[in-house]
Structures are given as C-alpha cells and as structure tokens.
Amino acid sequence: MQLKPISQQVVAIVGASSGIGRDTALKFAQRGAKVVVAARSEPGLKSLVEEIQSLGGVAKYVIADVSDFEQVKAIADQTVAEYGQLDTWVHAAATGVIAPFEKITPEEFARVVDVTLMGQVYGAMAALPHLKQTGRGALIHISSMEGRRSLPLQSPYSAAKHGLEGFLDALRVELQHEKWPISVTSILPATINTPFYNKVGTKLGVKPTGVPPYYQPSLVADAILYAAEHPTRDFVVGDAGKILDFIQRISPLLADSLLLAIAFQGQRTNEPKSEDAPNNVFEPITGYDKVEGDFRNLSIPSFLESLDMNPPLKWGALAFAALGIAALVGLWGRNDI
Structure with a gap:
C-alpha cells in the first residue's frame, strides 16, 4: 500500500483546537499539506488557522460536534469541496469524566461514549467514501493505552477506547478483504501533557491528572505524521505505555495490582476543584486552546518510537534480543545438566 507524501496531501484533523490535534495540524501544514481543522471551539480553530497561515500554510476550519453524524x-x-480530495483523516476528539463509577450519571457516561467512541465511528463513516473516491488514503484514529488497559476512575473513557479498538480491528479487515488501499491506524498514547485534564469533568474534589510519567504532545504528532505516509496498524506512544501493554499481555492480575498501588493517588493533584467547575463534556469551554497542559515538569523523553519508525532497526533489535535470550537459555541448560 502506497500513501502520498505529506506535501501532496489534503488532511482533515478532528479535535484540532487544542492538544494533540492542534500540534498535529501545525506539523502537517509545516510539511506542506493542506489542512482542514475541526472542533467545537471556534476561537481555538480561528487562532489555529491564523497560526498556520502566518507560517505560510494552507488551512480552513469547520465547527463541529462529533456526537452528531451530520x-x-x-x-x-x-x-473535498474546498480542496478537491481527502487523503488522510485524523480523529482526535475526546472527552471524559474522571470519577468513581458510582458517581457518574447515565447521561455523563453516555456522553463520553458518544464523543469518544461514536464520534470516531462517525468520522470513519464520513471519510471513507471520499478516501475510496481518491483511491487510497489513511484513517488515523487517536485511541489510548486505555484501549488496551483500563484505568480506575476513568470507566467511561476506557470503555469508549476499548470499543474503538474493536471497531478499528473489524474495519481494517473489511477493507483488506475488499482490497481497498486504505490504511487504518490506531495511535495509542500513554499519558500526554495536553489540556485534557484541565477540560474534562471530575468528581474527585481536586484537579485530576494523568498517571505519570507524562510525554509531550509532539511525540504523538510525529507518530501521526509517520502513519500518514507509512501504513501502520497501531502505534503505542510513550515507553511507559509500551511497558504497561507488555504487563497487561503477560499478566492482567499483575496490571491490576500495579494500578491498585499507583492509579488512585496518581490521578489526583493537590489543587481543589469542584465537580461544578466548567468542563467540556457537554459544551466547549474557553481558555485551553493550546497544545500543552500544565504538566511539562512531569514530562520525560521516550525512546522506543524511533524503533517503530525504523522497521529494519526494530526487527534487528528484536532479533538481537531473541538471540540473547536463546543464549541465556542455552547457558542455563548446560549449567543445569
């Protein structure tokens, strides 16, 4: 499957007013793509388009609530009306309520699922006819490591991300069966320093935080741009996410114990915040139309993405590790005789 160079692409980015979506839009535009950005926040979209245009890029914006298919x-x-084609669809819109399950209302749970899962489904439904008309392209959906391993206090968000993973698995194989050269990618970030934790609802009594360590949004944006040119099934961003994924695969009980020890206190700051404080669950809120959140001081580098973006190096490293394990096993066997 061959995807176009980014400089020749028209890219739609949904959930672009802040965080990962905003950084991704800027990077696509800097690489020469024509971009259309969408979100509920018109001030955020306007400022983003102005920033792109000031850098010499080409961008338009569309105001949209992703819980509404139309x-x-x-x-x-x-x-397509503006630029004549659609080559890559990036879907990053999400919301959440961070609270014990018993404190979440049915309406709140449903809303998180409507935005964070059904919005992604609607995105694929809307984009696919145009990608098929173009003849190739990429669907890039921003999932989460919570699509592989749920976190306590985030039951609606985790449920939505698990649903997204199931949806993408089914869709990917259907497109392969129909022989459409359309790449379907799930990007699974670990904890990322975006305004997400400023904007979501919470009933913890304090401002919520992700479970550290944090990683910077640029790591996720770089993974998205990579997937726009290189067909990629899934891409875990953040070394801690890869470690958690490994633990979950070998022993879910061990993952349970780990999260029991760190995830409850790890999602709380010392800053008081009322559950009545403004949040973006049902309506957009102002003041957070930026890429980064408040936790740069907790951000650390991540190193394993370079392997995912360099398959020969990745497989070489895996082969070297396998040879090392085989040698250790052989040595152990000789010593045991």
Missing part, C-alpha cells in the same frame, strides 16, 4: 459528515464534505 456535523462530522460536513467536515469531510467541506474538505
């Missing part, structure tokens, strides 16, 4: 469809339709 509004999502309008993003794809207006992209």
Whole structure:
C-alpha cells in the first residue's frame, strides 16, 4: 500500500483546537499539506488557522460536534469541496469524566461514549467514501493505552477506547478483504501533557491528572505524521505505555495490582476543584486552546518510537534480543545438566 507524501496531501484533523490535534495540524501544514481543522471551539480553530497561515500554510476550519453524524459528515464534505480530495483523516476528539463509577450519571457516561467512541465511528463513516473516491488514503484514529488497559476512575473513557479498538480491528479487515488501499491506524498514547485534564469533568474534589510519567504532545504528532505516509496498524506512544501493554499481555492480575498501588493517588493533584467547575463534556469551554497542559515538569523523553519508525532497526533489535535470550537459555541448560 502506497500513501502520498505529506506535501501532496489534503488532511482533515478532528479535535484540532487544542492538544494533540492542534500540534498535529501545525506539523502537517509545516510539511506542506493542506489542512482542514475541526472542533467545537471556534476561537481555538480561528487562532489555529491564523497560526498556520502566518507560517505560510494552507488551512480552513469547520465547527463541529462529533456526537452528531451530520456535523462530522460536513467536515469531510467541506474538505473535498474546498480542496478537491481527502487523503488522510485524523480523529482526535475526546472527552471524559474522571470519577468513581458510582458517581457518574447515565447521561455523563453516555456522553463520553458518544464523543469518544461514536464520534470516531462517525468520522470513519464520513471519510471513507471520499478516501475510496481518491483511491487510497489513511484513517488515523487517536485511541489510548486505555484501549488496551483500563484505568480506575476513568470507566467511561476506557470503555469508549476499548470499543474503538474493536471497531478499528473489524474495519481494517473489511477493507483488506475488499482490497481497498486504505490504511487504518490506531495511535495509542500513554499519558500526554495536553489540556485534557484541565477540560474534562471530575468528581474527585481536586484537579485530576494523568498517571505519570507524562510525554509531550509532539511525540504523538510525529507518530501521526509517520502513519500518514507509512501504513501502520497501531502505534503505542510513550515507553511507559509500551511497558504497561507488555504487563497487561503477560499478566492482567499483575496490571491490576500495579494500578491498585499507583492509579488512585496518581490521578489526583493537590489543587481543589469542584465537580461544578466548567468542563467540556457537554459544551466547549474557553481558555485551553493550546497544545500543552500544565504538566511539562512531569514530562520525560521516550525512546522506543524511533524503533517503530525504523522497521529494519526494530526487527534487528528484536532479533538481537531473541538471540540473547536463546543464549541465556542455552547457558542455563548446560549449567543445569
């Protein structure tokens, strides 16, 4: 499957007013792509388009609530009407309520699922006809490591991300069966320093935080741009996410014990915050139309992404590790005789 160079692409980015989506839009534009950005926050979209244009890029914006299919469809339709094609669809919109399950209302749970899962489904529904018309392209969906391993206090968000993983697995194989050269990628970030934790609802009595360590949004944006040119099934961003994924695969009980020890206190700051404080669950809120959140001081580097972006190096490292393990096993066997 061959994808176009980014400089020749038209890219729609949903959930672009802040965080990962905003950084991704800037990087696509800097690489020469024409971009259409979408979100509920018109001030955030306006400032983003102005920033892109000031850098010499080409961008338009569409206001949309992803829980409404017709509004999502309008993003794809207006992209093609403006630029004549759609090559890559990036879907990053999400919301959440960080609270014990028993304190979450049915309406709140449903809303998180509507935005964080159904919004992604609507995005694929809206984009696919245009990608098929183009003849190739990429669907890039921003999932989460919570699609592989749920966190306590985030039951609706984790449920939505697990649902997204199931949806993408099914869709990917259907497209392969129909022989469409359309790449379907799941990007699974670990804890990322975006305004997400400023904007979501919470009933912890304090401002929430992700379980450290944090990683910077640029790592996720770089993975997205890589997937736009290189067909990629899934991409875990952040070394801690890769470690958690490994633990979950070998022993879910061990993962349970780990999260029991760190995830409850690890999602709380010392800053008081009322559950009545403004949040973006049902309506957009102002003041957070930026890439980074408040936790740069907790951010650390991540190193394993370079392996994912360099398959020969990755397989070489795995082969070297396998040979090392085989040698150790052989040595142990001789000593045991």
